[in-house]
Amino acid sequence: MNILMLGAGAWGTALAVSAADRHAVRLWARDAGQARAMNAARENRRYLPGVALPPALSVCSGAGGELPALAAMHDLLVIATPLAGLRPMLECLAGCGRPVAWLCKGMEESGGHDSGWLGHEIQAQAAPRLDSGALSGPSFAQEVAQGLPTALVAASRSTAVRELLVAAFHGSSMRIYANDDLAGVEVGGAVKNVLAIATGLCDGLGLGMNARAALITRGLAEMTRLGVALGARAETFTGLSGLGDLVLTATGDLSRNRRVGLLLAEGRSLADAVESLGHVAEGVHCARAIVQRAGRLGVDMPIARSVVELLDGRGRPREIVAALMRREAKEEV
Numbered sequence: 001m002n003i004l005m006l007g008a009g010a011w012g013t014a015l016a017v018s019a020a021d022r023h024a025v026r027l028w029a030r031d032a033g034q035a036r037a038m039n040a041a042r043e044n045r046r047y048l049p050g051v052a053l054p055p056a057l058s059v060c061s062g063a064g065g066e067l068p069a070l071a072a073m074h075d076l077l078v079i080a081t082p083l084a085g086l087r088p089m090l091e092c093l094a095g096c097g098r099p100v101a102w103l104c105k106g107m108e109e110s111g112g113h114d115s116g117w118l119g120h121e122i123q124a125q126a127a128p129r130l131d132s133g134a135l136s137g138p139s140f141a142q143e144v145a146q147g148l149p150t151a152l153v154a155a156s157r158s159t160a161v162r163e164l165l166v167a168a169f170h171g172s173s174m175r176i177y178a179n180d181d182l183a184g185v186e187v188g189g190a191v192k193n194v195l196a197i198a199t200g201l202c203d204g205l206g207l208g209m210n211a212r213a214a215l216i217t218r219g220l221a222e223m224t225r226l227g228v229a230l231g232a233r234a235e236t237f238t239g240l241s242g243l244g245d246l247v248l249t250a251t252g253d254l255s256r257n258r259r260v261g262l263l264l265a266e267g268r269s270l271a272d273a274v275e276s277l278g279h280v281a282e283g284v285h286c287a288r289a290i291v292q293r294a295g296r297l298g299v300d301m302p303i304a305r306s307v308v309e310l311l312d313g314r315g316r317p318r319e320i321v322a323a324l325m326r327r328e329a330k331e332e333v
Contacts, residue, residue: 002026004065004074004146006039006089008034008059010047010279011103012080014141019169026074027059028067029176035061037081043196047279051145071096072316076168078135082280083108086119087126094127095233099161102162103132105189106286107293116293118186118230122155133161134182137240138248140255144174150173153241155185158241177240184232188242192249192256193283194290195219199225200261201310201317216250221333226290229297257283264310265317287311303328 001021008029016027029035038044042053055060056193062070071077077098079089083106093100100123108117117125123132133156144150154176162178170176179185186312198219202211223246224237249255260281263273263307276286286327287308294301306320315323 001076002074002075002076003168004028005078005080007080007085007103008047009046009082010141011079011139012078012145013044013048013053014051014055014145015078015103015135015169017051017054017078017145018147018171018174020054023093023168025055025057026070026072027057029061030058035059043194045311048145050140053140065092068090068096071098074098076101077165078103078168079162080104082106083119083282083286086181087122090123090126092132094130096130098133099158101132101135101156101161101162102167103200104282105136105186105193106282107190107289109286109289115155115289116296118183118187118190119183121167129193131158131161132156133158133165133218134186134189135165135176136185137246138244140248140252142254143167145218147173149173151240151244153175153177153179153185153239155179155182155241157182166174170290179236179239179241183237184236185241187227187230187232188237188245190286191219191223191226191280191290191304192242192246193281194287196249196255196305197225197281197283197307197310198303199288200255200258200263201265201307203258204262204265205321207318207321212251216246219250219303220246222299222303226294226297226301227298229294229299234298235239236303256281260284270311270313275311284311285308 004023005027016025019025038059075102079102083104109115137152139150146207154162156162167177187323199215260273291308309315
């Protein structure tokens with residue numbers, strides 16, 4: 001199989017490395033200088049240092065206008081940009097006629113009243129004729145690149161796309177499960193990043209493991225409520241793309257979103273916290289869009305709403321936690 005990975009960040013590079021032992025994989029970088037550096041060093045020193053690029057993995061670059069012709073040479077296209085790059089990438093590929101999947105997790109923040117589009121909704125607007133899906137689940141790029149055991153979910157409403165993703169990425173160190181609940185898988189991937197910021201804040205304030213468990217559990221309830229309101233199945237959120245990804249991102253030391261919460265708990269500014277990462281923390285970018293979408297649907301998400309208040313500077317960390325604890329007692333649902 002010929003696979004084109006569009007985006008040479010940490011996750012795109014790691015997945016390309018993982019698949020290159022079984023398929024012909026081409027990794028496309030927007031920055032020509034980065035592509036040259038990767039080819040020369042056979043390593044992505046900017047985003048995934050210390051991981052050698054296998055001989056079967058080629059690296060290229062080029063203008064966006066050249067992508068349709070490049071895409072036509074491949075059996076599967078995988079978009080590995082941040083969520084903000086998904087719409088322009090899909091618009092560029094709209095007429096290529098090749099199956100497309102994306103790795104990004106989040107909701108699009110447009111700044112308008114209609115913020116909060118998931119990946120499959122963006123695709124329906126930008127490239128409605130493409131067969132498409134998402135690859136999601138609990139995964140740190142560094143561990144995938146090292147060949148450590150990982151399980152992901154190939155989500156699509158198309159059986160052919162699900163089967164293609166399984167064939168592309170299922171291997172000795174990576175297990176791929178198929179799921180047709182694309183909305184549920186995408187909601188899990190988006191909301192868990194926001195909840196990881198909250199959990200990092202909790203840990204950074206030294207509030208204890210009881211508080212961490214409560215945040216994760218009640219966060220899962222928020223995630224499920226939003227997903228069901230968007231047409232997802234509730235059981236999806238107890239799987240890899242829901243609970244699995246939430247636990248990893250909320251507790252793992254490699255989690256960028258958790259790191260943001262930890263830094264905010266130290267009193268660092270949001271700008272300083274984000275700059276220190278050197279990578280995108282999607283929870284920062286999509287938290288407002290998630291809360292706005294939930295509000296339009298009448299879905300209560302107090303933890304996510306509190307994260308937005310924190311990111312907007314409308315309260316100090318301990319004040320925001322205290323406000324959550326003071327909420328009126330209620331039945332567990």
